[in-house]
Amino acid sequence: LGLTGAEPCRGAAAFRAPVLLPAALELVAMDDENFAVIDSGTGRDLVHLRYSGGRGSAGQQDTGGAIVLPRRDGRSSSTAVSQGMCAGASVGLPRLREKVESSVPWRKHYRDAMEEMSWFDAPERGHDCAEAGLEALGSILHFADGRTLSEAVIKDPGGDGGGxxxxxxxxxxxxxxxxxxxxxxxxxxxxxxxxxxxxxxxxxxxxxxxxxxxxxxxxxxxxxxxxxxxxxxxxxxxxxxxxxxxxxxxxxxxxxxxxxxxxxxxxxxxxxxxxxxxxxxxxxxxxxxxxxxxxxxxxxxxxxxxxxxxxxxxxxxxxxxxxxxxxxxxxxxxxxxxxxxxxxxxxxxxxxxxxxxxxxxxxxxxxxxxxxxxxxxxxxxxxxxxxxxxxxxxxxxxxxxxxxxxxxxxxxxxxxxxxxxxxxxxxxxxxxxxxxxxxxxxxxxxxxxxxxxxxxxxxxxxxxxxxxxxxxxxxxxxxxxxxxxxxxxxxxxxxxxxxxxxxxxxxxxxx
Known part of the structure; x- marks a missing residue:
């Protein structure tokens, strides 16, 4: 990843699937801080990594305003967010909501549910679905200090500016x-x-x-x-x-x-x-x-x-x-x-x-x-x-x-x-x-x-x-x-x- 240890860094790795040996792997840089370990044969992404450096020590960071994933059964869950916000957008549409909530596992069945939702949340149909979906997102995701995203307030950026x-x-x-x-x-x-x-x-x-x-x-x-x-x-x-x-x-x-x-x-x-x-x-x-x-x-x-x-x-x-x-x-x-x-x-x-x-x-x-x-x-x-x-x-x-x-x-x-x-x-x-x-x-x-x-x-x-x-x-x-x-x-x-x-x-x- 190019981290030398010369300055503080922080990050995390999310393991999505095991490597089945023998295998050839590639480390792919998605941008400055995001990386993925990919199976060269199948193209499947096995590990997601996010690391950053040069931003001061963790003790100097105000982490209370960071957005974090909710936990489901003790583990961070992106499914709780993506499926939950789609269920929220389906308010007033019982058939669509039932389809979203019954799409388990979500990673395998999300496509059918979100395709059907695309008929209802299109601008031609108005903004009700879109507004309900954003409201659901704002209540599901939280900041590290416990506030929901809907409670966000504008804050002083601090410092002398970036130039x-x-x-x-x-x-x-x-x-x-x-x-x-x-x-x-x-x-x-x-x-x-x-x-x-x-x-x-x-x-x-x-x-x-x-x-x-x-x-x-x-x-x-x-x-x-x-x-x-x-x-x-x-x-x-x-x-x-x-x-x-x-x-x-x-x-x-x-x-x-x-x-x-x-x-x-x-x-x-x-x-x-x-x-x-x-x-x-x-x-x-x-x-x-x-x-x-x-x-x-x-x-x-x-x-x-x-x-x-x-x-x-x-x-x-x-x-x-x-x-x-x-x-x-x-x-x-x-x-x-x-x-x-x-x-x-x-x-x-x-x-x-x-x-x-x-x-x-x-x-x-x-x-x-x-x-x-x-x-x-x-x-x-x-x-x-x-x-x-x-x-x-x-x-x-x-x-x-x-x-x-x-x-x-x-x-x-x-x-x-x-x-x-x-x-x-x-x-x-x-x-x-x-x-x-x-x-x-x-x-x-x-x-x-x-x-x-x-x-x-x-x-x-x-x-x-x-x-x-x-x-x-x-x-x-x-x-x-x-x-x-x-x-x-x-x-x-x-x-x-x-x-x-x-x-x-x-x-x-x-x-």
């Missing part, structure tokens, strides 16, 4: 956007929704949309690989980065800020973690200048993602209470379940590929990509914590949208991040998906696309305000939404194609 870096470069928006010459092809191939194509085309035609004077973009998880912070800084925007002082990606943010014309605000040490100190993070954000746009691009493995999403929700709620003109933004996932209108394609690809996919889907009984009007995008490898974490942001977006707040929610593409390319199975699956006509994008391209869509939303807030399908209007879904089959069922075929290097070889491997 401000003013850019000295030429900065400004560039007319050379890396996706400009590929956008029409993506649109023709059905890799993005019409709303995304229209918005990005407008940005290409009018690069001034990449400028946002008087706005401070607050990036939660600014050190994440898919964070929008670096791209926004390169375009001359003001960015407030919630990032730990020990983060190895802090230097990259400083470099991006110095070469631009905007300003970079760095969070103070005591207000740099949405799980350990969300109330202090909110206090620091509320004091920032300009109109605030809070951008949630957080990610962590396993239950750490669930806690991070809950912490981000606390921050967003508290800041909105203190600064009523705050805009909120999220990046959604194509491997989630959404209520979608329209019919998908009847075949995946053409010629031999279409016959292969059709035959595979029939033999393996792969489900269609629409079930009762819902796109069932969950994949097993991500699990219920990922699904629940993403749902928290969607619920907050729905509640705030209903209340008239400016919101931005854009589904981002599958991306070749470090955690993906370090995992042999995922890397192979992504190579197979590209053969199936659903190519993932490079991480920096994805970040640029999502930053451009965010800035378009900032200049066109009415687009989301007037659309009850705003969650998926501008999705860059890599073709998943238009595929005739659900993503989870295609993963086995994708792995076979990726490993075999072609259709014939892939089918031979499957047989």
């Amino acid at each position: 401000v870096v003013a850019g000295a470069g030429a900065g400004g928006a560039t007319t050379e956007l890396p996706f400009a010459n590929r956008l029409h092809e993506w649109h023709k191939d059905g890799l993005l929704q019409p709303g995304a194509y229209s918005a990005l085309s407008e940005v290409i035609a009018n690069p001034k949309l990449l400028q946002a004077e008087g706005i401070t973009f607050v990036c939660l998880g600014a050190g994440a690989e898919l964070s929008l912070a670096r791209q926004l800084l390169q375009w001359g925007c003001d960015v407030a980065a919630v990032i730990r002082p020990s983060s190895e990606r802090r230097a990259g943010l400083l470099g991006a800020a110095q070469s631009g014309t905007g300003r970079l605000y760095l969070s103070p040490e005591g207000a740099s973690d949405v799980v350990d100190a969300p109330e202090r993070v909110a206090g620091w954000i509320a004091e920032l200048p300009g109109r605030l746009v809070i951008v949630d691009s957080l990610y962590a493995p396993g239950s750490a993602f669930l806690l991070a999403a809950a912490g981000a929700d606390v921050v967003e709620r508290l800041v909105c209470e203190a600064r009523s003109d705050t805009m909120l933004a999220w990046i959604g996932s194509p491997t989630d379940a959404y209520r979608l209108a329209g019919e998908p394609r009847t075949a995946l690809g053409s010629g031999a590929l279409a016959k292969t996919a059709t035959g595979f889907a029939a033999v393996r009984r792969v489900r269609p990509s629409r079930i009762g009007g819902v796109y069932p995008g969950f994949v097993d490898v991500q699990g219920p914590n990922y699904a629940a974490a993403k749902r928290i942001g969607r619920w907050r977006a729905t509640v705030e949208w209903e209340a008239g707040r400016d919101v931005s929610f854009n589904v981002g593409p599958m991306s070749l991040t470090r955690s993906v390319t370090s995992n042999r199975t995922l890397k192979t699956a992504y190579a197979g998906l590209e053969q199936l006509g659903m190519p993932p994008l490079a991480a920096d391209t994805s970040a640029t696309l999502m930053a451009a869509l965010l800035l378009w939303d900032v200049h066109h807030p009415e687009a989301a305000q007037h659309s009850n399908t705003f969650l998926t209007d501008k999705a860059i879904d890599c073709g998943f939404f238009s595929s005739p089959y659900e993503p989870n069922g295609l993963m086995e075929l994708a792995v076979a194609l990726g490993a075999g290097g072609g259709i014939a070889s892939g089918i031979k491997r499957l047989l």
Whole structure:
């Protein structure tokens, strides 16, 4: 993990499954503090680790404001949170609630329950489910001092602040956007929704949309690989980065800020973690200048993602209470379940590929990509914590949208991040998906696309305000939404194609 013992550190390891010898294992860095031990053969994550250093001794930490998982039968339980919040969202829907509560074990059966819930908690149906789900989350999760999340209050961030870096470069928006010459092809191939194509085309035609004077973009998880912070800084925007002082990606943010014309605000040490100190993070954000746009691009493995999403929700709620003109933004996932209108394609690809996919889907009984009007995008490898974490942001977006707040929610593409390319199975699956006509994008391209869509939303807030399908209007879904089959069922075929290097070889491997 690179810990030398030269300074205090803390952390934990969660053991999910035993290693069956003989086995080849990989240690994968998900971000600066989160790691996973993965079986190279199956891609299954066996151990989750979270370690941090350079943050002072444990005795100096105010741990009372940290979010902790509830205990069930003496053990910390993320299931109590994810299943409990879904049951809470089902208030007034007895059939759905019974399905959620009877989904035992939750990790095995959550997909069916959350797919059905996606019909009821969609913005088209109003905000009742979303609001009830957030209320349940606020009562289930607690701070270390015993308070529930619903009792959170904004707190002084403490310290002298993390510093401000003013850019000295030429900065400004560039007319050379890396996706400009590929956008029409993506649109023709059905890799993005019409709303995304229209918005990005407008940005290409009018690069001034990449400028946002008087706005401070607050990036939660600014050190994440898919964070929008670096791209926004390169375009001359003001960015407030919630990032730990020990983060190895802090230097990259400083470099991006110095070469631009905007300003970079760095969070103070005591207000740099949405799980350990969300109330202090909110206090620091509320004091920032300009109109605030809070951008949630957080990610962590396993239950750490669930806690991070809950912490981000606390921050967003508290800041909105203190600064009523705050805009909120999220990046959604194509491997989630959404209520979608329209019919998908009847075949995946053409010629031999279409016959292969059709035959595979029939033999393996792969489900269609629409079930009762819902796109069932969950994949097993991500699990219920990922699904629940993403749902928290969607619920907050729905509640705030209903209340008239400016919101931005854009589904981002599958991306070749470090955690993906370090995992042999995922890397192979992504190579197979590209053969199936659903190519993932490079991480920096994805970040640029999502930053451009965010800035378009900032200049066109009415687009989301007037659309009850705003969650998926501008999705860059890599073709998943238009595929005739659900993503989870295609993963086995994708792995076979990726490993075999072609259709014939892939089918031979499957047989």
